[in-house]
Amino acid sequence: MRFDQELIAGMVAPHSRVLDIGCGDGSLIGYLSQEKGCDAQGIELDMKAVTQSVAHGLPVMHGDADTVLADYPDDTFDYVVLQRTLQAVEYPRDVLRHMLRIGRSALVSFPNFGHWRLRWHLLRTGRMPMTSVWPTPWYETANIHPCTIYDFFALCEEDGYEVCKWMVVNGNRQSRLAGQSPHLANLFGEQGLFLLRRKMRAGQ
Amino acid sequence: MLEVQSITFPEGMTLQCGEKLAPLEVAYQTYGTLSSRRDNAIIICHAFTGDQYVASPHPITGKPGWWSRMVGPGLPIDTDRFFVICTNVLGGCMGTTGPTTVRAETGKPWGKDFPPITMHDIVAAQVKLVDHFGIDRLFAVIGGSMGGMQTLTWATDYSERVFAAMPIATSPFQSAQNIAFNEVSRQAIYADPDWHGGDYQAHGVIPARGLAVARMVGHITYLSEEALTRKFGREIRPGTMPGPNDPLAALPFGGMFQVESYLRYQGSNFTRRFDAHSYLSISRAMDFFDLGSEHGGSLAAAFHGVATRFCVVSFSSDWLFPTSRSRTLVRAINQAGGHVSFVEIESGRGHDAFLLEEPDFDRTIRGFLNGSARHAGLPEGENS
Numbered sequence: 001m002r003f004d005q006e007l008i009a010g011m012v013a014p015h016s017r018v019l020d021i022g023c024g025d026g027s028l029i030g031y032l033s034q035e036k037g038c039d040a041q042g043i044e045l046d047m048k049a050v051t052q053s054v055a056h057g058l059p060v061m062h063g064d065a066d067t068v069l070a071d072y073p074d075d076t077f078d079y080v081v082l083q084r085t086l087q088a089v090e091y092p093r094d095v096l097r098h099m100l101r102i103g104r105s106a107l108v109s110f111p112n113f114g115h116w117r118l119r120w121h122l123l124r125t126g127r128m129p130m131t132s133v134w135p136t137p138w139y140e141t142a143n144i145h146p147c148t149i150y151d152f153f154a155l156c157e158e159d160g161y162e163v164c165k166w167m168v169v170n171g172n173r174q175s176r177l178a179g180q181s182p183h184l185a186n187l188f189g190e191q192g193l194f195l196l197r198r199k200m201r202a203g204q
Numbered sequence: 205m206l207e208v209q210s211i212t213f214p215e216g217m218t219l220q221c222g223e224k225l226a227p228l229e230v231a232y233q234t235y236g237t238l239s240s241r242r243d244n245a246i247i248i249c250h251a252f253t254g255d256q257y258v259a260s261p262h263p264i265t266g267k268p269g270w271w272s273r274m275v276g277p278g279l280p281i282d283t284d285r286f287f288v289i290c291t292n293v294l295g296g297c298m299g300t301t302g303p304t305t306v307r308a309e310t311g312k313p314w315g316k317d318f319p320p321i322t323m324h325d326i327v328a329a330q331v332k333l334v335d336h337f338g339i340d341r342l343f344a345v346i347g348g349s350m351g352g353m354q355t356l357t358w359a360t361d362y363s364e365r366v367f368a369a370m371p372i373a374t375s376p377f378q379s380a381q382n383i384a385f386n387e388v389s390r391q392a393i394y395a396d397p398d399w400h401g402g403d404y405q406a407h408g409v410i411p412a413r414g415l416a417v418a419r420m421v422g423h424i425t426y427l428s429e430e431a432l433t434r435k436f437g438r439e440i441r442p443g444t445m446p447g448p449n450d451p452l453a454a455l456p457f458g459g460m461f462q463v464e465s466y467l468r469y470q471g472s473n474f475t476r477r478f479d480a481h482s483y484l485s486i487s488r489a490m491d492f493f494d495l496g497s498e499h500g501g502s503l504a505a506a507f508h509g510v511a512t513r514f515c516v517v518s519f520s521s522d523w524l525f526p527t528s529r530s531r532t533l534v535r536a537i538n539q540a541g542g543h544v545s546f547v548e549i550e551s552g553r554g555h556d557a558f559l560l561e562e563p564d565f566d567r568t569i570r571g572f573l574n575g576s577a578r579h580a581g582l583p584e585g586e587n588s
Contacts, residue, residue: 039543047548054515054545055567057575061516061534061546071538 001027003172004193008081008107011165011195012036016078019043019103021065021095022085026053029060043068066090069098077103084191086110087143093155100161100198109169109193114148114186133190149186156196165195208263209233209256210299213332223319227308230333231299232256232291235275236283238337244582245339246281246573247330248290249347249354252486253422253478255298258290259283264477270559280570285577285585286343293354294329295321295485301329303481315481316402323493327357334365341365343580344573348372348558349525350486353493356533360495363510368576370569372517373558375529376503376536377494382524385425386487389418393480404480415480416471423470428521428554436463496536503532507540513579514544515572517565519557545572 001009005028012018014036020029023042026049032038042060044050053060061068065082066089080103082095087110089095099106111133121129128138136142147155149168156163168178168189178188185192209232216226233256238245248258248271259275261268275281275288292300295318303318334342345366347355352374359369375382393399396414400407427435438461445459496503514537518530527548537544549565551557558565577585 041543041545047550051547051549051564051568054547054575055564055571057571057578059513059515059543059545059575061544062548063534063546068535068538071535073539073541076541 001031003174004109004169004191005031005083007167007169007174007193008083008109009036011107012038012079014038017076018079018081019072019077020081020083021069021099022083023053023060024049024083026056026058026060028081028083029053030056030058033058065095069095069102072098072102074101075104079103079105079107081107083109084111087113087145087147089145092145092147093159096155096161097159100196104197105164106161106196107194108152108196109191110147110152111143112149112186112189112192113146114150115190116187149182149189149192152192152194153182156194160199161196162199163194164197167193169193208299211333211336213336217325217328217332219319219325220322221320225301225319227301228294228329228332229299229301229305230291230294230329231296232289232333233258233260234290235259235288236286238287238339242337242339243341243343243580244285245287245289245334245337245342246344246346247334247342247358248275248281248288249330249345249351249358250290250293251347251349251351252490253419253474253483254351255296256290256292257298258288262477265473273561274566274569280566281346281573282570282585285582286573289333289337291330291333293486294326295482295489297477297479297482302479303485304479313405315405318481318485321485321489323353323357323489324361326489327354327361330354330358331362331365341367343582344368344370344576346370346372346569347374349374349555350490352525353378353490356495357493359510359512359514360506363512366512367580368513368515368572370515370517370572371530371533373519373522373525373530373555374533375525376506376533377496378491379529382425383491385421385524386491389421390484390487392417392421393484399480402481410475411480412472412475415475415478415483416468418483419474419478420467420471423467425524426554426556428523428552430521430552431554431556432463434552436461436466441465503536504539507537507542510537510540510542512543513576514542515568516544516546517558517568518548519551519553519555519562519565520548521552522555522557524555 018038018040020042023044029040029042032040043063050062080099086092118129168175168185169191178184213228216228218224257269259269259272277284292298295302297304303314345355345358352371355369355371359366393414396411398409399411440459495506499505516530518527534546
């Protein structure tokens with residue numbers, strides 16, 4: 001399991017119901033069901049990965065985050081997880097909205113486009129940045145909606161999501177330094193990881 | 205010769221149409237051993253013209269069981285671990301009560317008077333057998349094509365008795381196109397001079413030509429253009445092309461294409477083992493299958509409160525039960541907040557792919573059963 005997945009797994013309460021969108025090889029749901037007794041299922045776009053996961057006994061269905069989430073009823077899951085995928089979906093805002101409709105909490109990780117290395121690259125060369133986190137050239141990248149950690153905080157505010165917890169992942173470790181403030185995170189964080197909840201509206 | 209396993213229920217059953225069918229006979233085959241806790245049973249539901257000989261030779265044709273590559277010791281549906289039951293469907297002609305069954309009242313077969321049956325009746329007959337075995341909850345129900353319709357019926361009519369379900373290459377309703385193909389097949393049977401208005405048994409004949417044409421239509425729909433092209437192309441069967449001095453050469457039709465020869469063979473072979481009334485009766489049960497309309501037009505409503513774990517499988521080149529139908533099914537299960545895996549297997553072989561060698565499909569079945577067995581708390585198998 002990747003390091004950021006370990007962090008995600010650490011934030012999931014045992015025996016909860018989890019949906020992992022873009023679950024890849026299914027390692028997170030496998031871990032959650034075996035180690036934490038969760039009822040975890042996944043959605044994945046790559047059919048090869050889906051077949052592999054199901055062949056390993058994991059409950060995974062083929063589907064596209066942009067379209068399938070609308071099918072689930074409200075409050076189906078305790079957690080809905082979206083790992084490194086938000087920037088690649090067609091309608092990130094809708095995906096997020098559905099995540100917090102069908103799940104009580106959402107766990108979202110995404111690469112931060114505000115990282116100083118990207119800014120410096122753009123400033124110095126005037127060309128689209130390419131780093132280990134953003135490895136593909138602009139004309140073939142799947143990351144069609146890059147955002148910064150600031151942007152993400154702003155969207156949460158605008159759409160009424162409570163940020164219960166957030167952290168910064170740099171390489172294979174959690175950066176406590178960059179995680180001290182959104183300003184530091186936006187400049188020095190490679191990846192943001194957020195635990196969100198719907199804000200209670202008045203009367204709810 | 206195999207011993208036919210069968211059980212008679214003297215009390216019979218009341219069909220959905222209101223008619224009573226008594227006694228009821230259910231013919232079946234089992235493989236493996238039922239555990240002492242009776243928690244390792246799998247029902248395999250056969251397709252339209254299938255039978256209970258899922259993993260043993262067919263008593264008439266002598267061919268190996270229709271899924272013998274899938275069901276057996278160490279195979280994806282592992283009979284070292286699971287107790288597998290396969291029944292001949294109600295209305296069938298391999299031992300379960302159907303149009304060929306002799307009625308006690310008349311001393312003659314039911315024939316055209318056999319009452320109309322539905323997918324619910326077909327499953328209700330299987331339930332009686334499961335009760336007879338003292339099985340409260342099936343570990344799994346698995347079926348392809350019409351077997352998938354039965355699987356869905358099991359999971360929605362008796363959801364608390366089905367832990368896991370695999371509807372394969374199927375649909376939650378029979379499409380207009382599939383009804384159309386079935387109708388062509390039925391008309392072919394009616395048009396056979398040996399049909400005798402349905403009284404062919406009294407005349408000591410069978411509408412073999414009509415039944416063969418029906419099977420030929422079916423076979424085209426089970427394959428894909430790619431599969432037909434790969435298998436036969438435009439090849440002419442050797443020795444069927446008329447020579448230059450052959451009076452036949454004057455005829456507008458040349459030799460026989462391999463694909464024609466194949467269909468004729470499949471057609472005539474089929475009439476040896478299948479009854480025309482059974483064909484009509486079961487095809488009608490399929491045509492009227494529509495889970496959504498039975499639940500007030502909402503397919504999702506059919507799956508409300510269903511805790512069964514589903515694994516839906518489709519095949520990319522299947523145009524009889526295309527992937528879009530499986531997606532409709534998956535969407536409905538999701539809408540009901542159910543538990544579903546879904547895989548489309550890449551294959552060029554059309555609907556029949558579920559019966560053929562497809563390694564990804566084998567892995568999917570094995571994986572889903574192993575995963576479900578873990579959740580059901582079954583002991584680990586040696587091959588899992």
